[in-house]
Amino acid sequence: MSKKRTSRSKYAILGFLASKPRSGYDIKKAIEKSIGFFWSESYGQIYPILKQLAAAGLAEKLPQDKNAARQTQIYAITDLGREHLQSWIRESPDYGGVRNEVLLKLFFGDQCDVETSVNHLKNYISHQKILHETFKGFKSTIPQKAITDIGPLTYMFATLHHGIMITKLNMDWAKDTILLLQGKNSKMLK
Amino acid sequence: MSKKRTSRSKYAILGFLASKPRSGYDIKKAIEKSIGFFWSESYGQIYPILKQLAAAGLAEKLPQDKNAARQTQIYAITDLGREHLQSWIRESPDYGGVRNEVLLKLFFGDQCDVETSVNHLKNYISHQKILHETFKGFKSTIPQKAITDIGPLTYMFATLHHGIMITKLNMDWAKDTILLLQGKNSKMLK
DNA sequence: AGCACCATGTAAGTGGTTACATGATTCC
DNA sequence: GGAATCATGTAACCACTTACATGGTGCT
Numbered sequence: 001m002s003k004k005r006t007s008r009s010k011y012a013i014l015g016f017l018a019s020k021p022r023s024g025y026d027i028k029k030a031i032e033k034s035i036g037f038f039w040s041e042s043y044g045q046i047y048p049i050l051k052q053l054a055a056a057g058l059a060e061k062l063p064q065d066k067n068a069a070r071q072t073q074i075y076a077i078t079d080l081g082r083e084h085l086q087s088w089i090r091e092s093p094d095y096g097g098v099r100n101e102v103l104l105k106l107f108f109g110d111q112c113d114v115e116t117s118v119n120h121l122k123n124y125i126s127h128q129k130i131l132h133e134t135f136k137g138f139k140s141t142i143p144q145k146a147i148t149d150i151g152p153l154t155y156m157f158a159t160l161h162h163g164i165m166i167t168k169l170n171m172d173w174a175k176d177t178i179l180l181l182q183g184k185n186s187k188m189l190k
Numbered sequence: 191m192s193k194k195r196t197s198r199s200k201y202a203i204l205g206f207l208a209s210k211p212r213s214g215y216d217i218k219k220a221i222e223k224s225i226g227f228f229w230s231e232s233y234g235q236i237y238p239i240l241k242q243l244a245a246a247g248l249a250e251k252l253p254q255d256k257n258a259a260r261q262t263q264i265y266a267i268t269d270l271g272r273e274h275l276q277s278w279i280r281e282s283p284d285y286g287g288v289r290n291e292v293l294l295k296l297f298f299g300d301q302c303d304v305e306t307s308v309n310h311l312k313n314y315i316s317h318q319k320i321l322h323e324t325f326k327g328f329k330s331t332i333p334q335k336a337i338t339d340i341g342p343l344t345y346m347f348a349t350l351h352h353g354i355m356i357t358k359l360n361m362d363w364a365k366d367t368i369l370l371l372q373g374k375n376s377k378m379l380k
Numbered sequence: 381a382g383c384a385c386c387a388t389g390t391a392a393g394t395g396g397t398t399a400c401a402t403g404a405t406t407c408c
Numbered sequence: 409g410g411a412a413t414c415a416t417g418t419a420a421c422c423a424c425t426t427a428c429a430t431g432g433t434g435c436t
Contacts, residue, residue, distance in 0.1 A: 194398090195396095195398075213387075214387080214388070215387050215388075233387095234389090234390080237389055237390085260386070261387080262386085262387065263387085263388075287397095
């Protein structure tokens with residue numbers, strides 16, 4: 001059972017081209033705005049991959065509009081590209097390879113003083129709170145009907161909701177861990 | 191503001207040497223057993239890094255016991271190594287660079303049929319359930335006093351508890367997302 | 381004898397980030 | 409004029425995984 005490491009970046013980019021033709025710059029911005037919480041891509045990946053996709057016939061560069069102010073390179077997904085994307089989506093996702101530096105540092109917390117860990121946890125709470133509020137604000141702008149009529153927004157909403165739940169959980173957990181480290185009553189000990 | 195990419199593997203290994211001297215093999219097993227849920231290291235990283243740590247004076251190879259049955263290379267952390275580890279722990283952790291393939295595929299769910307996403311979610315639930323039960327079993331073996339007397343087990347317990355909570359949340363979220371995709375009543379709406 | 385596990389290591393290759401380089405456009 | 413943002417790209421480098429290679433030990 002060989003575990004081949006195929007670049008997920010390729011499919012992330014293809015996935016964004018699937019909804020509409022975009023430039024490398026567009027893709028970067030779209031990723032940051034929509035799935036930035038659980039995915040990221042750098043230009044150093046995006047631009048070379050767009051060229052590879054075009055060379056492989058999975059995407060094509062659209063002819064440039066002569067009247068356009070800027071010289072943007074717009075790529076569109078091809079039928080072949082759509083097939084590739086779909087067959088990748090259908091493969092069962094890889095659950096592994098997670099690395100959480102916050103937990104790693106906390107795990108080694110005994111090597112420093114309690115205050116260090118408590119401080120990290122407090123900062124973490126602030127960070128998660130900002131994300132949480134942002135997501136909730138975003139959620140409130142989506143009309144209910146757009147979610148219940150199964151379509152792109154339904155899936156987006158599901159991932160957004162995951163972010164809302166996770167950030168809430170992280171805050172709760174971090175607060176409770178602080179209590180535990182301070183020798184106070186923590187829910188963890190149940 | 192330069193974001194230098196230092197290898198976190200180095201510190202993960204140093205962190206495990208901090209509790210007691212170990213071989214590369216020991217470290218791999220210990221990581222899998224204790225922090226495998228949120229961290230992983232491969233032998234391809236561990237063995238070369240152990241040599242580097244020794245060369246840099248952050249760890250040292252212990253003299254081998256002539257009577258020992260196996261020829262294991264045991265490394266111990268040095269005072270300098272402990273200092274390096276501590277100063278790394280004190281630096282604020284990096285929250286970014288997360289990549290969740292389950293969410294990515296779900297986000298692109300509209301490119302396939304609903305059943306594909308539902309299937310992925312069902313498998314995900316099974317996977318998270320196994321982890322969840324394992325963690326809970328593990329938790330029940332830790333005596334309460336070992337947790338409340340702040341020490342290594344307190345920190346281990348905190349990360350373990352995070353795993354218990356997260357796996358539960360993931361199951362709940364996945365179940366609810368299935369309902370949403372099936373057009374049934376989901377808690378997510380409202 | 382054979383299997384599972386202990387144990388160490390290397391080489392090749394990939395996936396990915398960062399820093400740099402360049403220049404146009406928009407808006408104040 | 410200057411700042412922010414739009415926009416594309418490359419080169420260097422690093423972190424990490426996978427596959428391979430090798431052999432010992434303990435048990436049945």
